[in-house]
Amino acid sequence: MYSRLLLTFAIMFAGLLIPPLFAVLSVDQQSMLVELPSILFLLVIVLSHFFKQGRSGFAALLMLVAYNLIQLRLQTPLAIGSTLLEYYFLVLLLPANLVLLLFLPERALFSFKALSYHAIFIFQAAAYYWFIQPEQLPLVTHLLTAIEPWLLALGDVSVLPNILLGLLICAVLTAAILMLFRDVASDQAFLSALLACTLTVVEFEQQWISASMFMMSAVVLLLCILKRSHEQAFIDELTGIPGRRALNIDLAQLTGKFSIAMLDIDRFKKFNDTYGHDIGDTVLKMVAVQLILVKGRGKVYRYGGEEFTIVFKGKSAADCVGYLDEIRLLIADYPFQIRQPIERRELQLDERNSKKGVDKTVNTKSKADSSITEVNKTVQVTISIGVAQGRSSMTCPEEVIKAADQLLYKAKEAGRNQVCA
Structure with a gap:
Protein backbone atom coordinates (compact mmCIF):
# COMPACT_ATOMS: atom_id res chain seq x y z
CA MET A 1 0.00 0.00 0.00
CA PHE A 234 -5.61 -14.00 -12.91
CA ILE A 235 -5.72 -13.42 -9.12
CA ASP A 236 -7.94 -15.49 -6.83
CA GLU A 237 -10.21 -13.02 -5.07
CA LEU A 238 -10.40 -14.87 -1.74
CA THR A 239 -6.75 -15.75 -1.15
CA GLY A 240 -5.01 -13.02 -3.15
CA ILE A 241 -2.69 -15.48 -4.95
CA PRO A 242 -2.71 -16.42 -8.67
CA GLY A 243 -5.61 -18.64 -9.71
CA ARG A 244 -6.20 -21.48 -12.16
CA ARG A 245 -6.07 -19.29 -15.27
CA ALA A 246 -2.66 -17.89 -14.31
CA LEU A 247 -1.45 -21.45 -13.61
CA ASN A 248 -2.52 -22.68 -17.06
CA ILE A 249 -0.69 -19.81 -18.78
CA ASP A 250 2.51 -20.35 -16.77
CA LEU A 251 2.42 -24.12 -17.35
CA ALA A 252 2.32 -23.55 -21.10
CA GLN A 253 5.57 -21.58 -20.87
CA LEU A 254 7.58 -24.08 -18.80
CA THR A 255 10.94 -25.10 -20.20
CA GLY A 256 13.49 -27.65 -19.02
CA LYS A 257 13.17 -29.56 -15.76
CA PHE A 258 10.34 -28.70 -13.38
CA SER A 259 8.33 -30.14 -10.50
CA ILE A 260 4.68 -29.59 -9.58
CA ALA A 261 3.24 -30.08 -6.10
CA MET A 262 -0.48 -30.55 -5.46
CA LEU A 263 -1.65 -29.65 -1.94
CA ASP A 264 -4.98 -30.27 -0.24
CA ILE A 265 -6.30 -29.17 3.17
CA ASP A 266 -7.11 -32.25 5.22
CA ARG A 267 -10.77 -32.84 6.17
CA PHE A 268 -11.75 -29.42 4.87
CA LYS A 269 -15.37 -30.38 4.17
CA LYS A 270 -15.82 -31.60 7.74
CA PHE A 271 -14.23 -28.35 8.93
CA ASN A 272 -16.72 -26.31 6.89
CA ASP A 273 -19.68 -28.35 8.16
CA THR A 274 -18.57 -27.96 11.78
CA TYR A 275 -17.57 -24.29 11.94
CA GLY A 276 -19.21 -22.71 8.90
CA HIS A 277 -18.03 -21.45 5.53
CA ASP A 278 -16.78 -18.12 6.89
CA ILE A 279 -14.26 -19.93 9.08
CA GLY A 280 -13.46 -22.18 6.12
CA ASP A 281 -12.64 -19.12 4.02
CA THR A 282 -10.36 -17.88 6.81
CA VAL A 283 -8.55 -21.24 6.77
CA LEU A 284 -7.98 -20.91 3.01
CA LYS A 285 -6.55 -17.42 3.48
CA MET A 286 -4.26 -18.58 6.28
CA VAL A 287 -2.96 -21.52 4.25
CA ALA A 288 -2.34 -19.26 1.23
CA VAL A 289 -0.36 -16.79 3.35
CA GLN A 290 1.83 -19.60 4.69
CA LEU A 291 2.30 -21.23 1.28
CA ILE A 292 3.77 -18.11 -0.34
CA LEU A 293 6.65 -18.44 2.17
CA VAL A 294 7.77 -21.66 0.46
CA LYS A 295 11.44 -21.72 -0.48
CA GLY A 296 13.07 -23.00 -3.65
CA ARG A 297 11.52 -20.21 -5.76
CA GLY A 298 8.23 -22.08 -5.84
CA LYS A 299 5.26 -20.18 -7.22
CA VAL A 300 1.92 -20.80 -5.50
CA TYR A 301 -1.50 -20.96 -7.17
CA ARG A 302 -5.00 -21.75 -5.96
CA TYR A 303 -6.04 -24.73 -8.06
CA GLY A 304 -9.65 -24.74 -6.90
CA GLY A 305 -11.65 -25.39 -3.73
CA GLU A 306 -9.22 -26.39 -0.98
CA GLU A 307 -6.50 -27.45 -3.45
CA PHE A 308 -3.33 -25.47 -4.16
CA THR A 309 -0.49 -25.93 -6.64
CA ILE A 310 3.18 -25.02 -6.34
CA VAL A 311 5.40 -24.98 -9.44
CA PHE A 312 9.17 -25.31 -9.02
CA LYS A 313 11.24 -24.46 -12.09
CA GLY A 314 14.56 -26.28 -12.52
CA LYS A 315 13.93 -28.53 -9.49
CA SER A 316 13.51 -32.29 -9.18
CA ALA A 317 10.84 -33.79 -6.94
CA ALA A 318 13.57 -34.87 -4.48
CA ASP A 319 14.82 -31.26 -4.31
CA CYS A 320 11.34 -30.03 -3.44
CA VAL A 321 10.50 -32.47 -0.65
CA GLY A 322 12.46 -30.47 1.95
CA TYR A 323 10.81 -27.19 0.97
CA LEU A 324 7.35 -28.77 1.02
CA ASP A 325 7.90 -30.55 4.31
CA GLU A 326 8.99 -27.27 5.87
CA ILE A 327 5.83 -25.49 4.73
CA ARG A 328 3.70 -28.47 5.82
CA LEU A 329 5.10 -28.23 9.36
CA LEU A 330 4.66 -24.45 9.36
CA ILE A 331 0.93 -24.84 8.67
CA ALA A 332 0.49 -27.76 11.09
CA ASP A 333 2.13 -25.75 13.91
CA TYR A 334 0.09 -22.61 13.20
CA PRO A 335 -2.22 -21.84 16.19
CA PHE A 336 -5.46 -21.32 14.29
CA GLN A 337 -8.06 -19.88 16.66
CA ILE A 338 -11.82 -20.11 16.17
CA ARG A 339 -14.07 -17.72 18.04
CA GLN A 340 -17.53 -19.12 18.66
CA PRO A 341 -20.27 -17.19 20.50
CA ILE A 342 -21.65 -19.27 23.38
CA GLU A 343 -25.19 -18.56 22.19
CA ARG A 344 -24.45 -20.32 18.90
CA ARG A 345 -23.04 -23.30 20.77
CA GLU A 346 -26.15 -23.42 22.98
CA LEU A 347 -28.42 -23.29 19.95
CA GLN A 348 -26.48 -26.14 18.34
CA LEU A 349 -26.87 -28.10 21.59
CA ASP A 350 -30.61 -27.31 21.65
CA GLU A 351 -30.97 -28.64 18.12
CA ARG A 352 -29.19 -31.87 19.05
CA ASN A 353 -31.33 -32.25 22.18
CA SER A 354 -34.53 -31.56 20.27
CA LYS A 355 -33.64 -34.33 17.86
CA LYS A 356 -33.21 -36.64 20.85
CA GLY A 357 -36.55 -35.54 22.33
CA VAL A 358 -34.98 -33.70 25.31
CA ASP A 359 -36.83 -30.57 26.50
CA LYS A 360 -34.32 -27.91 27.58
CA THR A 361 -35.42 -24.52 28.94
CA VAL A 362 -32.86 -21.74 28.60
CA ASN A 363 -33.00 -18.73 30.91
CA THR A 364 -33.57 -15.51 28.93
CA LYS A 365 -31.04 -13.54 30.92
CA SER A 366 -28.34 -16.14 30.49
CA LYS A 367 -28.98 -16.12 26.73
CA ALA A 368 -28.64 -12.34 26.63
CA ASP A 369 -25.37 -12.58 28.53
CA SER A 370 -24.07 -15.38 26.33
CA SER A 371 -24.70 -13.40 23.14
CA ILE A 372 -21.73 -11.17 24.00
CA THR A 373 -19.46 -13.99 25.17
CA GLU A 374 -17.07 -15.83 22.90
CA VAL A 375 -15.12 -19.04 23.33
CA ASN A 376 -11.68 -19.26 21.70
CA LYS A 377 -10.82 -22.69 20.39
CA THR A 378 -7.46 -23.53 18.84
CA VAL A 379 -7.54 -26.16 16.12
CA GLN A 380 -4.85 -27.76 13.99
CA VAL A 381 -4.99 -27.32 10.23
CA THR A 382 -2.92 -29.78 8.20
CA ILE A 383 -2.23 -30.34 4.52
CA SER A 384 -1.30 -33.35 2.42
CA ILE A 385 1.09 -32.94 -0.50
CA GLY A 386 1.98 -34.88 -3.60
CA VAL A 387 4.89 -33.79 -5.81
CA ALA A 388 5.99 -35.08 -9.21
CA GLN A 389 8.62 -33.94 -11.67
CA GLY A 390 8.76 -33.60 -15.42
CA ARG A 391 10.71 -32.20 -18.34
CA SER A 392 9.09 -30.00 -20.98
CA SER A 393 10.61 -31.97 -23.86
CA MET A 394 9.30 -35.31 -22.55
CA THR A 395 6.17 -34.77 -20.45
CA CYS A 396 3.40 -32.22 -20.62
CA PRO A 397 2.55 -30.33 -17.38
CA GLU A 398 -0.97 -31.84 -17.29
CA GLU A 399 0.56 -35.32 -16.96
CA VAL A 400 2.78 -34.11 -14.11
CA ILE A 401 -0.23 -32.56 -12.35
CA LYS A 402 -2.10 -35.85 -12.70
CA ALA A 403 0.85 -37.75 -11.24
CA ALA A 404 1.17 -35.24 -8.37
CA ASP A 405 -2.56 -35.57 -7.71
CA GLN A 406 -2.27 -39.36 -7.48
CA LEU A 407 0.62 -38.94 -5.02
CA LEU A 408 -1.51 -36.48 -3.04
CA TYR A 409 -4.23 -39.09 -2.57
CA LYS A 410 -1.56 -41.62 -1.66
CA ALA A 411 -0.41 -39.21 1.09
CA LYS A 412 -3.99 -38.96 2.36
CA GLU A 413 -4.42 -42.73 2.39
CA ALA A 414 -1.18 -43.03 4.35
CA GLY A 415 -2.59 -40.91 7.18
CA ARG A 416 -2.59 -37.30 5.87
CA ASN A 417 -0.29 -34.41 6.96
CA GLN A 418 2.67 -35.68 4.91
CA VAL A 419 4.53 -35.26 1.62
CA CYS A 420 4.53 -38.03 -0.96
CA ALA A 421 7.01 -37.76 -3.86
Whole structure:
Protein backbone atom coordinates (compact mmCIF):
# COMPACT_ATOMS: atom_id res chain seq x y z
CA MET A 1 0.00 0.00 0.00
CA TYR A 2 2.77 2.43 0.93
CA SER A 3 4.62 1.76 -2.32
CA ARG A 4 1.46 2.41 -4.38
CA LEU A 5 0.84 5.62 -2.44
CA LEU A 6 4.38 6.90 -2.94
CA LEU A 7 4.32 5.87 -6.61
CA THR A 8 1.11 7.86 -7.19
CA PHE A 9 2.60 10.98 -5.61
CA ALA A 10 5.83 10.54 -7.60
CA ILE A 11 4.00 10.16 -10.92
CA MET A 12 1.78 13.17 -10.34
CA PHE A 13 4.58 15.48 -9.16
CA ALA A 14 6.65 14.33 -12.15
CA GLY A 15 3.89 15.90 -14.25
CA LEU A 16 5.18 19.31 -13.13
CA LEU A 17 8.26 18.70 -15.30
CA ILE A 18 6.20 18.33 -18.50
CA PRO A 19 5.00 21.94 -19.21
CA PRO A 20 8.48 23.24 -20.20
CA LEU A 21 8.73 20.42 -22.76
CA PHE A 22 5.70 21.79 -24.64
CA ALA A 23 7.73 24.85 -25.65
CA VAL A 24 10.11 22.82 -27.87
CA LEU A 25 7.25 21.17 -29.79
CA SER A 26 5.62 22.38 -32.98
CA VAL A 27 2.15 23.92 -32.91
CA ASP A 28 0.61 20.74 -34.35
CA GLN A 29 2.32 18.59 -31.73
CA GLN A 30 1.16 20.93 -28.98
CA SER A 31 -2.42 20.68 -30.24
CA MET A 32 -2.23 16.90 -30.27
CA LEU A 33 -0.97 16.78 -26.67
CA VAL A 34 -3.71 19.16 -25.53
CA GLU A 35 -6.29 16.72 -26.94
CA LEU A 36 -4.56 13.64 -25.48
CA PRO A 37 -6.08 13.86 -21.94
CA SER A 38 -9.62 13.88 -23.37
CA ILE A 39 -8.84 10.84 -25.52
CA LEU A 40 -7.35 8.96 -22.56
CA PHE A 41 -10.30 9.81 -20.29
CA LEU A 42 -12.74 8.58 -22.95
CA LEU A 43 -10.72 5.36 -23.23
CA VAL A 44 -10.91 4.88 -19.44
CA ILE A 45 -14.69 5.43 -19.53
CA VAL A 46 -15.13 2.78 -22.24
CA LEU A 47 -12.85 0.27 -20.47
CA SER A 48 -14.52 0.88 -17.11
CA HIS A 49 -17.86 -0.08 -18.67
CA PHE A 50 -16.56 -3.36 -20.14
CA PHE A 51 -14.51 -4.30 -17.07
CA LYS A 52 -17.24 -3.33 -14.57
CA GLN A 53 -15.19 -0.66 -12.80
CA GLY A 54 -17.72 2.12 -12.48
CA ARG A 55 -15.91 4.16 -9.80
CA SER A 56 -12.90 4.69 -12.07
CA GLY A 57 -15.30 5.47 -14.92
CA PHE A 58 -17.05 8.17 -12.88
CA ALA A 59 -13.67 9.66 -11.90
CA ALA A 60 -12.66 9.76 -15.58
CA LEU A 61 -15.99 11.36 -16.52
CA LEU A 62 -15.55 14.11 -13.91
CA MET A 63 -11.98 14.75 -15.01
CA LEU A 64 -13.01 14.84 -18.68
CA VAL A 65 -15.67 17.48 -18.01
CA ALA A 66 -13.33 19.53 -15.77
CA TYR A 67 -10.50 19.43 -18.31
CA ASN A 68 -12.69 20.61 -21.16
CA LEU A 69 -14.10 23.40 -18.98
CA ILE A 70 -10.55 24.57 -18.32
CA GLN A 71 -9.69 24.47 -22.03
CA LEU A 72 -12.90 26.12 -23.24
CA ARG A 73 -13.83 28.51 -20.42
CA LEU A 74 -10.75 29.32 -18.33
CA GLN A 75 -8.19 30.32 -20.97
CA THR A 76 -9.03 34.02 -20.58
CA PRO A 77 -7.88 36.33 -17.72
CA LEU A 78 -9.77 35.50 -14.53
CA ALA A 79 -10.91 39.12 -14.10
CA ILE A 80 -13.05 39.00 -17.27
CA GLY A 81 -16.76 38.21 -16.95
CA SER A 82 -17.63 35.07 -14.98
CA THR A 83 -14.22 33.42 -15.42
CA LEU A 84 -13.14 33.86 -11.79
CA LEU A 85 -16.42 32.46 -10.45
CA GLU A 86 -16.13 29.49 -12.82
CA TYR A 87 -12.60 28.95 -11.52
CA TYR A 88 -13.90 28.89 -7.93
CA PHE A 89 -16.70 26.51 -8.97
CA LEU A 90 -14.15 24.13 -10.48
CA VAL A 91 -11.89 24.23 -7.41
CA LEU A 92 -14.83 23.46 -5.11
CA LEU A 93 -16.97 21.05 -7.10
CA LEU A 94 -14.37 18.75 -8.71
CA PRO A 95 -12.66 17.61 -5.47
CA ALA A 96 -16.00 17.55 -3.62
CA ASN A 97 -17.46 15.14 -6.18
CA LEU A 98 -14.32 12.99 -6.23
CA VAL A 99 -14.36 12.68 -2.42
CA LEU A 100 -18.09 11.90 -2.51
CA LEU A 101 -17.47 9.03 -4.94
CA LEU A 102 -14.80 7.65 -2.59
CA PHE A 103 -17.52 6.84 -0.06
CA LEU A 104 -20.27 5.73 -2.46
CA PRO A 105 -20.65 2.03 -3.39
CA GLU A 106 -19.42 0.66 -6.70
CA ARG A 107 -21.92 1.15 -9.51
CA ALA A 108 -21.56 0.35 -13.21
CA LEU A 109 -21.23 3.62 -15.12
CA PHE A 110 -24.16 2.90 -17.44
CA SER A 111 -26.61 1.12 -15.14
CA PHE A 112 -29.99 1.80 -13.57
CA LYS A 113 -28.47 1.86 -10.07
CA ALA A 114 -26.09 4.64 -11.13
CA LEU A 115 -28.92 6.99 -12.18
CA SER A 116 -28.76 8.78 -8.82
CA TYR A 117 -25.05 9.49 -9.39
CA HIS A 118 -25.74 10.87 -12.86
CA ALA A 119 -28.60 12.98 -11.45
CA ILE A 120 -26.22 14.65 -8.98
CA PHE A 121 -23.75 15.51 -11.73
CA ILE A 122 -26.44 16.70 -14.16
CA PHE A 123 -27.92 19.01 -11.51
CA GLN A 124 -24.50 20.58 -10.92
CA ALA A 125 -23.91 20.95 -14.66
CA ALA A 126 -27.30 22.64 -15.10
CA ALA A 127 -26.58 25.07 -12.24
CA TYR A 128 -23.16 25.85 -13.71
CA TYR A 129 -24.62 26.44 -17.19
CA TRP A 130 -27.24 28.79 -15.72
CA PHE A 131 -24.61 30.86 -13.93
CA ILE A 132 -22.41 31.41 -17.01
CA GLN A 133 -25.20 32.90 -19.12
CA PRO A 134 -24.52 36.57 -20.06
CA GLU A 135 -27.77 37.75 -18.44
CA GLN A 136 -26.51 36.41 -15.10
CA LEU A 137 -23.41 38.64 -15.14
CA PRO A 138 -24.83 41.14 -12.57
CA LEU A 139 -25.58 38.24 -10.21
CA VAL A 140 -22.08 36.83 -10.79
CA THR A 141 -20.53 40.20 -9.98
CA HIS A 142 -22.62 40.46 -6.81
CA LEU A 143 -21.59 36.95 -5.71
CA LEU A 144 -17.90 37.65 -6.30
CA THR A 145 -18.15 40.86 -4.29
CA ALA A 146 -19.76 38.95 -1.46
CA ILE A 147 -17.50 35.88 -1.29
CA GLU A 148 -14.06 37.23 -2.23
CA PRO A 149 -13.37 38.97 1.13
CA TRP A 150 -14.22 35.70 2.89
CA LEU A 151 -12.15 33.56 0.51
CA LEU A 152 -9.13 35.87 0.70
CA ALA A 153 -9.26 36.28 4.48
CA LEU A 154 -6.34 33.85 4.88
CA GLY A 155 -4.39 35.16 1.89
CA ASP A 156 -3.71 33.33 -1.36
CA VAL A 157 -1.24 31.16 -3.20
CA SER A 158 -0.82 32.26 -6.80
CA VAL A 159 -4.44 32.81 -7.93
CA LEU A 160 -5.78 30.28 -5.41
CA PRO A 161 -7.13 31.49 -2.03
CA ASN A 162 -5.54 29.65 0.90
CA ILE A 163 -8.91 28.51 2.22
CA LEU A 164 -9.58 26.65 -1.04
CA LEU A 165 -6.06 25.24 -0.99
CA GLY A 166 -6.76 23.91 2.51
CA LEU A 167 -9.89 22.15 1.28
CA LEU A 168 -7.96 20.60 -1.61
CA ILE A 169 -5.24 19.34 0.74
CA CYS A 170 -7.91 17.82 3.01
CA ALA A 171 -9.41 16.03 -0.01
CA VAL A 172 -5.99 14.65 -1.03
CA LEU A 173 -5.27 13.49 2.54
CA THR A 174 -8.69 11.79 2.70
CA ALA A 175 -7.96 9.80 -0.46
CA ALA A 176 -4.43 8.94 0.74
CA ILE A 177 -5.66 7.70 4.14
CA LEU A 178 -8.40 5.59 2.55
CA MET A 179 -5.87 4.12 0.16
CA LEU A 180 -3.69 3.06 3.11
CA PHE A 181 -6.44 1.52 5.23
CA ARG A 182 -8.64 -0.24 2.68
CA ASP A 183 -7.84 -2.44 -0.29
CA VAL A 184 -9.88 -0.73 -3.02
CA ALA A 185 -8.14 -0.53 -6.38
CA SER A 186 -9.92 2.64 -7.54
CA ASP A 187 -8.62 4.69 -4.57
CA GLN A 188 -5.33 5.15 -6.40
CA ALA A 189 -7.21 6.58 -9.38
CA PHE A 190 -9.10 9.05 -7.17
CA LEU A 191 -5.89 10.13 -5.43
CA SER A 192 -4.25 10.85 -8.79
CA ALA A 193 -7.29 12.86 -9.90
CA LEU A 194 -7.28 14.95 -6.70
CA LEU A 195 -3.54 15.57 -7.02
CA ALA A 196 -4.00 16.62 -10.65
CA CYS A 197 -6.72 19.07 -9.60
CA THR A 198 -4.63 20.47 -6.74
CA LEU A 199 -1.40 20.92 -8.70
CA THR A 200 -3.28 22.41 -11.66
CA VAL A 201 -5.05 25.14 -9.69
CA VAL A 202 -1.96 25.96 -7.59
CA GLU A 203 0.14 26.44 -10.76
CA PHE A 204 -2.80 27.75 -12.81
CA GLU A 205 -0.84 30.67 -14.28
CA GLN A 206 1.75 28.28 -15.77
CA GLN A 207 1.13 27.51 -19.44
CA TRP A 208 0.25 23.89 -20.31
CA ILE A 209 -0.14 22.92 -16.65
CA SER A 210 -3.69 21.59 -17.03
CA ALA A 211 -2.77 19.48 -20.08
CA SER A 212 0.24 18.03 -18.25
CA MET A 213 -1.44 17.21 -14.93
CA PHE A 214 -4.68 15.87 -16.40
CA MET A 215 -2.70 13.74 -18.85
CA MET A 216 -0.75 12.20 -15.96
CA SER A 217 -3.99 11.57 -14.07
CA ALA A 218 -5.51 9.90 -17.16
CA VAL A 219 -2.45 7.63 -17.44
CA VAL A 220 -2.77 6.58 -13.78
CA LEU A 221 -6.51 5.95 -14.25
CA LEU A 222 -5.79 3.82 -17.31
CA LEU A 223 -3.08 1.84 -15.49
CA CYS A 224 -5.45 1.25 -12.55
CA ILE A 225 -8.13 -0.07 -14.90
CA LEU A 226 -5.66 -2.44 -16.59
CA LYS A 227 -4.14 -3.58 -13.28
CA ARG A 228 -7.54 -4.28 -11.76
CA SER A 229 -8.62 -6.14 -14.91
CA HIS A 230 -5.48 -8.29 -14.69
CA GLU A 231 -6.24 -9.07 -11.03
CA GLN A 232 -9.83 -10.01 -11.85
CA ALA A 233 -8.62 -12.37 -14.58
CA PHE A 234 -5.61 -14.00 -12.91
CA ILE A 235 -5.72 -13.42 -9.12
CA ASP A 236 -7.94 -15.49 -6.83
CA GLU A 237 -10.21 -13.02 -5.07
CA LEU A 238 -10.40 -14.87 -1.74
CA THR A 239 -6.75 -15.75 -1.15
CA GLY A 240 -5.01 -13.02 -3.15
CA ILE A 241 -2.69 -15.48 -4.95
CA PRO A 242 -2.71 -16.42 -8.67
CA GLY A 243 -5.61 -18.64 -9.71
CA ARG A 244 -6.20 -21.48 -12.16
CA ARG A 245 -6.07 -19.29 -15.27
CA ALA A 246 -2.66 -17.89 -14.31
CA LEU A 247 -1.45 -21.45 -13.61
CA ASN A 248 -2.52 -22.68 -17.06
CA ILE A 249 -0.69 -19.81 -18.78
CA ASP A 250 2.51 -20.35 -16.77
CA LEU A 251 2.42 -24.12 -17.35
CA ALA A 252 2.32 -23.55 -21.10
CA GLN A 253 5.57 -21.58 -20.87
CA LEU A 254 7.58 -24.08 -18.80
CA THR A 255 10.94 -25.10 -20.20
CA GLY A 256 13.49 -27.65 -19.02
CA LYS A 257 13.17 -29.56 -15.76
CA PHE A 258 10.34 -28.70 -13.38
CA SER A 259 8.33 -30.14 -10.50
CA ILE A 260 4.68 -29.59 -9.58
CA ALA A 261 3.24 -30.08 -6.10
CA MET A 262 -0.48 -30.55 -5.46
CA LEU A 263 -1.65 -29.65 -1.94
CA ASP A 264 -4.98 -30.27 -0.24
CA ILE A 265 -6.30 -29.17 3.17
CA ASP A 266 -7.11 -32.25 5.22
CA ARG A 267 -10.77 -32.84 6.17
CA PHE A 268 -11.75 -29.42 4.87
CA LYS A 269 -15.37 -30.38 4.17
CA LYS A 270 -15.82 -31.60 7.74
CA PHE A 271 -14.23 -28.35 8.93
CA ASN A 272 -16.72 -26.31 6.89
CA ASP A 273 -19.68 -28.35 8.16
CA THR A 274 -18.57 -27.96 11.78
CA TYR A 275 -17.57 -24.29 11.94
CA GLY A 276 -19.21 -22.71 8.90
CA HIS A 277 -18.03 -21.45 5.53
CA ASP A 278 -16.78 -18.12 6.89
CA ILE A 279 -14.26 -19.93 9.08
CA GLY A 280 -13.46 -22.18 6.12
CA ASP A 281 -12.64 -19.12 4.02
CA THR A 282 -10.36 -17.88 6.81
CA VAL A 283 -8.55 -21.24 6.77
CA LEU A 284 -7.98 -20.91 3.01
CA LYS A 285 -6.55 -17.42 3.48
CA MET A 286 -4.26 -18.58 6.28
CA VAL A 287 -2.96 -21.52 4.25
CA ALA A 288 -2.34 -19.26 1.23
CA VAL A 289 -0.36 -16.79 3.35
CA GLN A 290 1.83 -19.60 4.69
CA LEU A 291 2.30 -21.23 1.28
CA ILE A 292 3.77 -18.11 -0.34
CA LEU A 293 6.65 -18.44 2.17
CA VAL A 294 7.77 -21.66 0.46
CA LYS A 295 11.44 -21.72 -0.48
CA GLY A 296 13.07 -23.00 -3.65
CA ARG A 297 11.52 -20.21 -5.76
CA GLY A 298 8.23 -22.08 -5.84
CA LYS A 299 5.26 -20.18 -7.22
CA VAL A 300 1.92 -20.80 -5.50
CA TYR A 301 -1.50 -20.96 -7.17
CA ARG A 302 -5.00 -21.75 -5.96
CA TYR A 303 -6.04 -24.73 -8.06
CA GLY A 304 -9.65 -24.74 -6.90
CA GLY A 305 -11.65 -25.39 -3.73
CA GLU A 306 -9.22 -26.39 -0.98
CA GLU A 307 -6.50 -27.45 -3.45
CA PHE A 308 -3.33 -25.47 -4.16
CA THR A 309 -0.49 -25.93 -6.64
CA ILE A 310 3.18 -25.02 -6.34
CA VAL A 311 5.40 -24.98 -9.44
CA PHE A 312 9.17 -25.31 -9.02
CA LYS A 313 11.24 -24.46 -12.09
CA GLY A 314 14.56 -26.28 -12.52
CA LYS A 315 13.93 -28.53 -9.49
CA SER A 316 13.51 -32.29 -9.18
CA ALA A 317 10.84 -33.79 -6.94
CA ALA A 318 13.57 -34.87 -4.48
CA ASP A 319 14.82 -31.26 -4.31
CA CYS A 320 11.34 -30.03 -3.44
CA VAL A 321 10.50 -32.47 -0.65
CA GLY A 322 12.46 -30.47 1.95
CA TYR A 323 10.81 -27.19 0.97
CA LEU A 324 7.35 -28.77 1.02
CA ASP A 325 7.90 -30.55 4.31
CA GLU A 326 8.99 -27.27 5.87
CA ILE A 327 5.83 -25.49 4.73
CA ARG A 328 3.70 -28.47 5.82
CA LEU A 329 5.10 -28.23 9.36
CA LEU A 330 4.66 -24.45 9.36
CA ILE A 331 0.93 -24.84 8.67
CA ALA A 332 0.49 -27.76 11.09
CA ASP A 333 2.13 -25.75 13.91
CA TYR A 334 0.09 -22.61 13.20
CA PRO A 335 -2.22 -21.84 16.19
CA PHE A 336 -5.46 -21.32 14.29
CA GLN A 337 -8.06 -19.88 16.66
CA ILE A 338 -11.82 -20.11 16.17
CA ARG A 339 -14.07 -17.72 18.04
CA GLN A 340 -17.53 -19.12 18.66
CA PRO A 341 -20.27 -17.19 20.50
CA ILE A 342 -21.65 -19.27 23.38
CA GLU A 343 -25.19 -18.56 22.19
CA ARG A 344 -24.45 -20.32 18.90
CA ARG A 345 -23.04 -23.30 20.77
CA GLU A 346 -26.15 -23.42 22.98
CA LEU A 347 -28.42 -23.29 19.95
CA GLN A 348 -26.48 -26.14 18.34
CA LEU A 349 -26.87 -28.10 21.59
CA ASP A 350 -30.61 -27.31 21.65
CA GLU A 351 -30.97 -28.64 18.12
CA ARG A 352 -29.19 -31.87 19.05
CA ASN A 353 -31.33 -32.25 22.18
CA SER A 354 -34.53 -31.56 20.27
CA LYS A 355 -33.64 -34.33 17.86
CA LYS A 356 -33.21 -36.64 20.85
CA GLY A 357 -36.55 -35.54 22.33
CA VAL A 358 -34.98 -33.70 25.31
CA ASP A 359 -36.83 -30.57 26.50
CA LYS A 360 -34.32 -27.91 27.58
CA THR A 361 -35.42 -24.52 28.94
CA VAL A 362 -32.86 -21.74 28.60
CA ASN A 363 -33.00 -18.73 30.91
CA THR A 364 -33.57 -15.51 28.93
CA LYS A 365 -31.04 -13.54 30.92
CA SER A 366 -28.34 -16.14 30.49
CA LYS A 367 -28.98 -16.12 26.73
CA ALA A 368 -28.64 -12.34 26.63
CA ASP A 369 -25.37 -12.58 28.53
CA SER A 370 -24.07 -15.38 26.33
CA SER A 371 -24.70 -13.40 23.14
CA ILE A 372 -21.73 -11.17 24.00
CA THR A 373 -19.46 -13.99 25.17
CA GLU A 374 -17.07 -15.83 22.90
CA VAL A 375 -15.12 -19.04 23.33
CA ASN A 376 -11.68 -19.26 21.70
CA LYS A 377 -10.82 -22.69 20.39
CA THR A 378 -7.46 -23.53 18.84
CA VAL A 379 -7.54 -26.16 16.12
CA GLN A 380 -4.85 -27.76 13.99
CA VAL A 381 -4.99 -27.32 10.23
CA THR A 382 -2.92 -29.78 8.20
CA ILE A 383 -2.23 -30.34 4.52
CA SER A 384 -1.30 -33.35 2.42
CA ILE A 385 1.09 -32.94 -0.50
CA GLY A 386 1.98 -34.88 -3.60
CA VAL A 387 4.89 -33.79 -5.81
CA ALA A 388 5.99 -35.08 -9.21
CA GLN A 389 8.62 -33.94 -11.67
CA GLY A 390 8.76 -33.60 -15.42
CA ARG A 391 10.71 -32.20 -18.34
CA SER A 392 9.09 -30.00 -20.98
CA SER A 393 10.61 -31.97 -23.86
CA MET A 394 9.30 -35.31 -22.55
CA THR A 395 6.17 -34.77 -20.45
CA CYS A 396 3.40 -32.22 -20.62
CA PRO A 397 2.55 -30.33 -17.38
CA GLU A 398 -0.97 -31.84 -17.29
CA GLU A 399 0.56 -35.32 -16.96
CA VAL A 400 2.78 -34.11 -14.11
CA ILE A 401 -0.23 -32.56 -12.35
CA LYS A 402 -2.10 -35.85 -12.70
CA ALA A 403 0.85 -37.75 -11.24
CA ALA A 404 1.17 -35.24 -8.37
CA ASP A 405 -2.56 -35.57 -7.71
CA GLN A 406 -2.27 -39.36 -7.48
CA LEU A 407 0.62 -38.94 -5.02
CA LEU A 408 -1.51 -36.48 -3.04
CA TYR A 409 -4.23 -39.09 -2.57
CA LYS A 410 -1.56 -41.62 -1.66
CA ALA A 411 -0.41 -39.21 1.09
CA LYS A 412 -3.99 -38.96 2.36
CA GLU A 413 -4.42 -42.73 2.39
CA ALA A 414 -1.18 -43.03 4.35
CA GLY A 415 -2.59 -40.91 7.18
CA ARG A 416 -2.59 -37.30 5.87
CA ASN A 417 -0.29 -34.41 6.96
CA GLN A 418 2.67 -35.68 4.91
CA VAL A 419 4.53 -35.26 1.62
CA CYS A 420 4.53 -38.03 -0.96
CA ALA A 421 7.01 -37.76 -3.86
